[in-house]
Amino acid sequence: MENGDGRETHPGEDRGIEMSDQSQMTHRRGKKEENSAFETAKSAAANQEEDDMMSIEKVFEGKRVPPWREQLTFRAMVVSFLLSIMFSIIVMKLNLTTGIIPSLNVSAGLLGFFFVKTWTKVLEKSGLLQHAFTRQENTVIQTCVVAAYGIAFSGGFGSYLFAMSSRTAKQSSEENSSQDTKDPQLGWMIGFLFLVSFIGLFSLVPLRKVMIIDYKLSYPSGTATAHLINGFHTPQGAKLAKKQVKTLGKFFVGSFLWGFFQWFYTAGDNCGFVSFPTLGLEAYKNRFYFDFSATYVGVGMICPYLVNISVLLGGILSWGIMWPLIGNRKGSWYSAALPPSNLHGLQGYRVFISIAMILGDGLYNFVKVLTKTIPAIISHAQSKNMASTLPYTENDNAATDSMISYDDQRRVELFLKDQIPKKVAFVGYLLVAAISIATVPHIFPQLKWYHILVTYTFAPVLAFCNAYGCGLTDWSLASTYGKLAIFIFGAWVGSAHGGVLAGLAACGVMMNIVSTASDLMQDFKTGYLTLASPRSMFISQVIGTAMGCVIGPCVFWLFYKAFKDLGVPGSEYPAPYALVYRNMAILGVDGFSSLPKHCLTLCYIFFAGAILINLLRDVVGKKWAKYIPLPMAMAIPFYLGPYFAIDMCMGSLILFIWERLDKPKADKFASAVASGLICGDGIWTLPQSILALAKVQPPICMKFLSRTTNDKVDAFIETLS
Numbered sequence: 001m002e003n004g005d006g007r008e009t010h011p012g013e014d015r016g017i018e019m020s021d022q023s024q025m026t027h028r029r030g031k032k033e034e035n036s037a038f039e040t041a042k043s044a045a046a047n048q049e050e051d052d053m054m055s056i057e058k059v060f061e062g063k064r065v066p067p068w069r070e071q072l073t074f075r076a077m078v079v080s081f082l083l084s085i086m087f088s089i090i091v092m093k094l095n096l097t098t099g100i101i102p103s104l105n106v107s108a109g110l111l112g113f114f115f116v117k118t119w120t121k122v123l124e125k126s127g128l129l130q131h132a133f134t135r136q137e138n139t140v141i142q143t144c145v146v147a148a149y150g151i152a153f154s155g156g157f158g159s160y161l162f163a164m165s166s167r168t169a170k171q172s173s174e175e176n177s178s179q180d181t182k183d184p185q186l187g188w189m190i191g192f193l194f195l196v197s198f199i200g201l202f203s204l205v206p207l208r209k210v211m212i213i214d215y216k217l218s219y220p221s222g223t224a225t226a227h228l229i230n231g232f233h234t235p236q237g238a239k240l241a242k243k244q245v246k247t248l249g250k251f252f253v254g255s256f257l258w259g260f261f262q263w264f265y266t267a268g269d270n271c272g273f274v275s276f277p278t279l280g281l282e283a284y285k286n287r288f289y290f291d292f293s294a295t296y297v298g299v300g301m302i303c304p305y306l307v308n309i310s311v312l313l314g315g316i317l318s319w320g321i322m323w324p325l326i327g328n329r330k331g332s333w334y335s336a337a338l339p340p341s342n343l344h345g346l347q348g349y350r351v352f353i354s355i356a357m358i359l360g361d362g363l364y365n366f367v368k369v370l371t372k373t374i375p376a377i378i379s380h381a382q383s384k385n386m387a388s389t390l391p392y393t394e395n396d397n398a399a400t401d402s403m404i405s406y407d408d409q410r411r412v413e414l415f416l417k418d419q420i421p422k423k424v425a426f427v428g429y430l431l432v433a434a435i436s437i438a439t440v441p442h443i444f445p446q447l448k449w450y451h452i453l454v455t456y457t458f459a460p461v462l463a464f465c466n467a468y469g470c471g472l473t474d475w476s477l478a479s480t481y482g483k484l485a486i487f488i489f490g491a492w493v494g495s496a497h498g499g500v501l502a503g504l505a506a507c508g509v510m511m512n513i514v515s516t517a518s519d520l521m522q523d524f525k526t527g528y529l530t531l532a533s534p535r536s537m538f539i540s541q542v543i544g545t546a547m548g549c550v551i552g553p554c555v556f557w558l559f560y561k562a563f564k565d566l567g568v569p570g571s572e573y574p575a576p577y578a579l580v581y582r583n584m585a586i587l588g589v590d591g592f593s594s595l596p597k598h599c600l601t602l603c604y605i606f607f608a609g610a611i612l613i614n615l616l617r618d619v620v621g622k623k624w625a626k627y628i629p630l631p632m633a634m635a636i637p638f639y640l641g642p643y644f645a646i647d648m649c650m651g652s653l654i655l656f657i658w659e660r661l662d663k664p665k666a667d668k669f670a671s672a673v674a675s676g677l678i679c680g681d682g683i684w685t686l687p688q689s690i691l692a693l694a695k696v697q698p699p700i701c702m703k704f705l706s707r708t709t710n711d712k713v714d715a716f717i718e719t720l721s
Contacts, residue, residue: 090682095158147544200516217471255680287641298677300651314634315642360610446498
């Protein structure tokens with residue numbers, strides 16, 4: 001037999017003989033190696049156990065993955081339709097007020113889980129439940145809802161589409177012929193969106209394996225949503241999700257009732273809590289006030305601190321410093337007889353300096369993404385190892401190789417199982433493109449068939465660049481591509497042939513293509529991580545897009561008919577980006593001759609400033625970049641004012657204090673609280689619009705007057721009595 005050090009011994013040896021020093025050393029070394037081997041085995045077992053705990057797919061190993069047809073359930077489509085209406089109303093309200101739209105993917109996944117879970121519980125108790133609720137079905141709902149409310153943004157109801165209207169054209173103070181305006185009508189809006197919204201879905205379908213598996217693009221929002229859905233459907237996750245939904249429900253009801261309460265005091269212009277001069281009457285004149293909006297408090301809780309601070313800094317710089325100083329130049333830089341809303345006066349500085357900052361920021365990020373995308377694509381194409389990760393992907397997964405290989409093996413297997421034939425993608429693209437080329441010119445005669453053909457020729461390349469850049473940075477540049485189309489096609493058509501409207505329509509075509517393409521790839525990433533079938537993902541995206549093409553225009557039409565001052569500066573729904581986009585189109589065809597004095601010089605300064613700030617952010621690195629403001633966020637209040645920035649910073653302050661008092665709870669429930677605030681206030685807009693259409697007026701007008709004005713009002717009332 002063998003002893004601990006591996007030497008052979010015999011039972012008959014004298015027990016009294018002592019070991020030599022060498023044999024003792026050998027014995028100790030053997031024991032040490034044995035203990036080391038034991039510890040190594042123990043550590044390996046512990047690591048394996050830890051890997052099993054960290055591995056998402058090991059948690060779901062015993063659960064059946066339903067085929068793609070079972071993922072597309074009737075209940076999923078019903079819930080998706082209801083949630084699509086709700087989120088389209090929310091996005092439309094944000095579109096028509098500030099244009100800042102936070103990611104609502106988490107809210108869509110959370111509410112989808114809640115509604116279907118409630119549905120299945122009721123059926124389970126009645127004994128009618130046939131199929132359990134799976135994470136794949138949850139992913140289908142989230143995909144469908146995001147596709148639908150995405151149309152409320154890319155449809156341009158707060159930007160290029162509403163910019164075509166005569167209501168926006170009147171604000172531009174330019175001569176507008178009939179060929180440069182097109183007022184909203186439900187029929188042509190729905191038709192236009194159906195023609196241009198689907199082609200982006202077909203453009204990148206053949207590249208889904210390359211983008212998700214070969215390139216291993218991270219798509220941070222899609223990855224975060226997938227982790228959320230995976231977490232919901234584990235036993236611990238379901239328990240947490242129930243608490244989150246309960247919290248969301250409380251704040252949803254509270255926000256809805258708060259909106260209802262405020263409505264009673266808005267019987268007139270500048271009435272109610274939205275006109276409360278919280279920082280004083282003089283500050284109120286410069287749009288510095290807290291308007292008690294639950295929506296923007298919630299948006300502030302979702303948006304990063306830097307975004308909210310940047311918006312506030314932009315408001316202080318413009319409305320606190322620049323506009324008062326330029327206003328003092330009235331009569332010198334521009335005519336004193338002009339009203340504040342005239343583009344040849346103070347309004348021109350507000351609008352065009354804002355445009356300059358937006359274009360500077362967009363151009364810098366566009367070039368930045370391209371400089372990362374093109375070398376990475378070339379490098380990857382030249383590499384023999386097609387499975388290698390591109391150098392610019394941000395993969396923060398700290399799991400072990402064994403766990404990665406297991407999860408990825410499972411995910412790749414199912415992701416490649418239900419192939420979408422390339423023939424379907426190519427034929428679909430050509431068919432939709434042919435219909436669009438033949439039909440869009442009938443809606444917009446200023447755009448000829450060859451303009452649309454050129455757009456669709458280059459669209460797949462631009463869609464790929466946008467989807468790739470979104471996968472790297474989580475930043476979609478759809479609006480930047482749209483602005484580029486405004487200038488290119490506006491100049492091509494010319495002012496004499498309706499170049500303004502042609503540029504805006506071309507913006508819509510381009511923006512819908514690149515936006516839907518990146519959204520689809522983002523959802524493919526979510527489906528990859530939740531084992532949802534690519535076929536069910538693609539079909540749910542198509543269904544959601546079709547829903548959005550109907551729901552979006554209908555919701556906008558409700559706003560348009562209910563609020564007669566929609567799009568008017570200073571109103572409840574000023575639609576600030578509509579005027580910005582229209583003036584971009586005018587600038588593209590008419591040049592800079594109509595700008596007020598020194599406006600162009602200031603535009604150059606702020607255009608260059610936006611580029612330099614972005615460059616500085618990249619040079620100093622992530623450690624210091626979080627202290628440097630974002631030019632795009634700063635540009636928004638230049639035109640609109642800083643009142644919503646105060647609401648958003650209030651949301652940031654609430655979150656900051658909450659994180660200091662109880663960070664774990666804040667991390668778990670902050671998004672639910674914010675979603676409740678946004679959803680409740682957003683849904684109140686629906687009954688508010690119905691009341692306005694029915695001509696039901698609020699009973700009370702709450703106004704705030706200075707002491708001097710109040711004395712004059714009292715004196716006037718006394719004369720009447």
